[in-house]
Amino acid sequence: MQELISNSSDETKEIAKKIASNLKKGDVIVLSGELGAGKTKFTEGVLEYFGLNNEISSPTFTIVNEYSTDDINIYHFDVYRLEDIDEFYAIGGEEYFDKGICIIEWGEMLEEILPKNYKKVIFDRDLKNENRRKIKLENICYK
Ligand SMILES: Nc1ncnc2c1ncn2[C@@H]1O[C@H](COP(=O)(O)OP(=O)(O)OP(=O)(O)O)[C@@H](O)[C@H]1O
């Protein structure tokens, strides 16, 4: 596990871009952290890395948003509103895992059905500084 500090949403996006440079089809990344922690900002950074600038739409009212380039599909999930894993199965969620890169906000609720090598990014806010985040990386190579 590695721990980073971000002092702005742009820094969080830069961290995301660097991580994105090592991502490949079949990778699943869980983003974990409270409301407003930076999970969607991070996702924006990943999409920017793949040239999908400004295409992000918030998945608040859909469970998954799909993006693609000539080379890769990216699936951005927000499973906050799902009651349980059965609801994820009901939308065919697990069928996305091997079709591209899956980024799953609040994905810890799905842990038992995720590919066993899934990656995790945990965001922690700082009570004293509203722009500061502790970002923990699990199973992610970051140099
Ligand atoms: N260091 C930082 N990293 C990321 N976002 C930051 C940072 N500092 C301030 N922010 C702000 O915090 C907010 C993060 O919002 P974001 O939508 O990414 O959160 P989220 O974790 O996706 O929340 P939700 O669970 O509601 O989907 C943004 O308004 C962003 O500008």
Ligand SMILES: [Mg+2]
């Ligand atoms: Mg979000």
